[in-house]
Amino acid sequence: GGGAAARDDTDPTALVNQLEASTGKFAGQRRSGAKGICAAGEFIGSEQARALSTASAFSGRAVPVLARFSVVGANPKAPDNTRTQRNLALQFDLPGGEQWQMGNISSPVFGAATPAQFLGRLQSLQPDPATGKPDPTRVKAFADANPEVLLQAKYLAAQPVPASFAAVNYWGVHAFGFVDAQGRTHWGKWLFEPVGGTQGLSDEEARARGAQFLFADLRERVRQGRAAFDFNLELAEAGDRLDSPVVPLPADRRKVNLGRLTITSVAADDSGAGPCAAPTFVPLVLPRGVVASADPMLAARAAPYAISQGRRLAEPPAR
């Protein structure tokens, strides 16, 4: 079941230090998801959502949403044409100043089951100073002892390169509880599915598109009114795991549409400047009517994000 978010004693500063050591450090940039573009949109909640949760996001009236689309990693110039993770971070600005933040990824599972395992995985991936590359023996030894860390990489390797930020599924990965007007909690895992369907590139197309096409593509799709997502919830059943970011719900669970997110504008410049630059999107900023599960990975996200935010805001901007 759910309950208060679980604790894990992995030091959040050690996690951020290790992200820097293993994936790179770029002044003024997020320590993960550095290459991003800010967008805005609106969300309209569904009647089914109102039956599951009292959250005002589901009132049926349009709610303004801040959206940040990004490519995994610390490098603000990460290539768009490889089979890596894309991200969709959202902030719903609800009546009365309430906010709902989340950071969704283009994979149903994360790359580690617990913060301690994530730290170990990152350590195993730290480049060897002699070669500038991770030591394959060390990488293999950790993965052999912790096979969960390969699940996400296996998923992504089996998918095509996404043709667009607006043509790939984004999963919340953690379970959340939806609390209805009678006080009952309905547990599930959510995903955002593009209204026009997913679209991938062949290897040849990916080469031809080059390393920097996602920002321009998003602007074009928004101009054409083709950037919208259905916010869907897969409902858990008794006995389903609700505390793991590497165990999706069984494939046959009932899926409920919670509403539709439409992206209506995109930042005009590629620098990452704008309303998404300063904030960090923490999936524990929840509205009344939605509660966190006991997934230890969920609780562990808040502190490292704040540390990353503090470091990047204090650094001189890259010129």
Ligand code: HEM
């Ligand atoms: C303990 C585990 C984790 C650590 C240490 C970690 C670390 C970070 C850091 C440092 C950032 C940049 C924050 C900022 O500067 O604003 C970030 C961003 C992000 N992370 Fe994680 N993360 C963890 C787990 C996860 C998981 C499980 C997911 C999967 C849903 C995830 C998805 C994202 C997304 C989508 C962003 C981009 C947010 C944005 O656009 O601002 N992270 N992460």
